[in-house]
Amino acid sequence: MTARLSFVLLALWVTAAVPGARAFRSSVSTGCVNDTITVDTETLTLSATCSNGQGGSISSTISLNTCIGNTNGHLTTGENFSDTCIGITSEGFNMLTGSCTTLAGTLVQSSIDIDMAFEDNNGSLTCATS
Numbered sequence: 001m002t003a004r005l006s007f008v009l010l011a012l013w014v015t016a017a018v019p020g021a022r023a024f025r026s027s028v029s030t031g032c033v034n035d036t037i038t039v040d041t042e043t044l045t046l047s048a049t050c051s052n053g054q055g056g057s058i059s060s061t062i063s064l065n066t067c068i069g070n071t072n073g074h075l076t077t078g079e080n081f082s083d084t085c086i087g088i089t090s091e092g093f094n095m096l097t098g099s100c101t102t103l104a105g106t107l108v109q110s111s112i113d114i115d116m117a118f119e120d121n122n123g124s125l126t127c128a129t130s
């Protein structure tokens with residue numbers, strides 16, 4: 001009983017994530033300026049201008065490889081997806097698409113919502129914690 005309760009409390013704590021951190025695109029309360037959010041598939045970077053939480057704004061850039069990986073052919077949170085994925089394109093509003101190598105050595109096409117991989121901490125782009 002006690003062990004189970006601890007587990008539930010831990011789960012609640014983990015899902016609460018960092019206060020003030022947010023997915024910067026799909027969130028209605030986004031602190032980032034919509035028009036400035038760009039995925040560059042040549043340099044494999046994500047850039048955005050976001051509120052610094054104190055009335056100003058900051059532009060920041062992060063490598064897509066810092067927070068996106070390849071898990072058996074699927075784009076997931078992780079690292080260095082571009083080592084084993086090709087044909088990376090930015091599709092629609094939020095999606096990054098590419099063909100990634102599976103453990104068996106075949107190529108599979110998949111997509112990831114960049115909101116799943118990144119978040120905005122007062123203008124500093126980091127890997128999503130939730």
Ligand SMILES: *[C@@H]1O[C@H](CO)[C@@H](O)[C@H](O)[C@H]1NC(C)=O
Pocket residue numbers: 025027028030034093
């Ligand atoms: C940002 O732009 C997208 C696509 O045009 C739109 O769906 C979304 O509502 C916009 N978000 C904000 C916060 O303006």
Ligand SMILES: *[C@@H]1O[C@H](CO)[C@@H](O)[C@H](O)[C@H]1NC(C)=O
Pocket residue numbers: 018019020021052053054121122
């Ligand atoms: C953002 O900045 C505000 C004001 O300085 C601060 O209260 C808040 O904790 C910050 N949030 C993050 C995620 O750094």
Ligand SMILES: *[C@@H]1O[C@H](CO)[C@@H](O)[C@H](O)[C@H]1NC(C)=O
Pocket residue numbers: 079080
């Ligand atoms: C990703 O690549 C960087 C730079 O080459 C390297 O330092 C890091 O260990 C790699 N991470 C993984 C999980 O392979």
